[in-house]
Amino acid sequence: MSVYSIKDLEHLSGIKAHTIRIWEQRYDLFSPQRTETNIRFYNDVDLKLILNIAMLKDHGMKISKIVAMPMDLLEEGVRKISIENRSHQDQISALTLAMIDLDEEEFSSLLEESINMLGFEKTMMEIIYPFMHKIGILWMTNSINPAQEHFITHLVRQKLIVATDQAESSNSGPLFLLFLPEGELHELGLLFANFLLRSKGVRTIFFGQTVPIDAIEEVYLKLNPQFIITAMTTAPESKEVPKFVKRLGSKFQNCQVYVTGSRVIGQDLEFPSNVSILNQFDDLIELTQTLTIKQLN
Structure with a gap:
């Protein structure tokens, strides 16, 4: 009890x-x-x-x-x-x-x-x-x-x-890669982000929990995605977060990287120019709407 x-x-x-x-x-x-x-x-x-x-x-x-x-x-x-x-x-x-x-x-x-x-x-x-x-x-x-x-x-x-399986994603347009860092197991938020993107017709590949950043880099070099999303709730350790964010920016220089989770939201962190924070799901919804408008035009 x-x-x-x-x-x-x-x-x-x-x-x-x-x-x-x-x-x-x-x-x-x-x-x-x-x-x-x-x-x-x-x-x-x-x-x-x-x-x-x-x-x-x-x-x-x-x-x-x-x-x-x-x-x-x-x-x-x-x-x-x-x-x-x-x-x-x-x-x-x-x-x-x-x-x-x-x-x-x-x-x-x-x-x-x-x-x-x-x-x-x-x-x-x-x-x-x-x-x-x-x-x-x-x-x-x-x-x-x-x-x-x-x-x-x-x-x-x-x-x-x-x-998510019932949502129909597009076979064209910008590609999002979604993954959780090594040691991170809390995937509900990222699963929902994947659903939101797919439900708006956006292409995604979801890698799930505890994925080494080097493995994502291999996929990045092969598929050339336009966006990457990751979430940090319990991993990396707080003292390692600034270093991890910096690695994201340097490894994926030709890609827009979005980070979210309690390890980064509301924290006093410096972000590389190609790394941005998603404070709430409304931010992601706004992003998908912008992408949809661009595709229609």
Whole structure:
């Protein structure tokens, strides 16, 4: 069972830690355990409860009425909201509940529902990535079981691969190479970038995880791509990132290189003239639109 701080509950539910403490005292809402240093911590049951409460409260129900409800009625009220009137935040909360229970059927059903309502691209941009961002913070602070993080990553990865296979890329026009540096395993962002490009009719070759830069150089010399995209979330090590970025610029001088990921976004780095940063997926969408216009002209 995972362990959460009160800040984790705030982060996932949107309810301030101060409010959670008040409810805890006033309504005897939780019975948190404490560390040896007397710091509260919460479990999966507590997280599910606060997520359910948050969803009902966001839809106009008073906290005094919510806490008086038997658990079966509370969960039924949440299910009714989920079916009848689900906001993006409701969807993210529902995905979180499915993750906690490792409920693959429910998680897949929620994804399909969002895709049917919003389309695949919007589901990824407006539901999955905000959700993954929240879960990623918990994963980095060891608040959730790594099995839970791998569980959702695997399911989202499957959806991305299927959607990309169904997208029709062009056999002409500029070519993008996409790869992750050696040691980098977090590929969802790059998989989505590959989907976005292909869905706009752009040619891509996706190389995936932990690829040596020298191997990409061989492909670059053979195929002469116009663009390269790579992402750095956990690799290279922070101190090695400036050197790696410089290598990208020197090895692929006749190519525009785009870099993204937490190792480069918001960092004080100097970029070679042919290396640029992608801060968000909207930057990539804007780039594909520019390329499409050029191809039409």
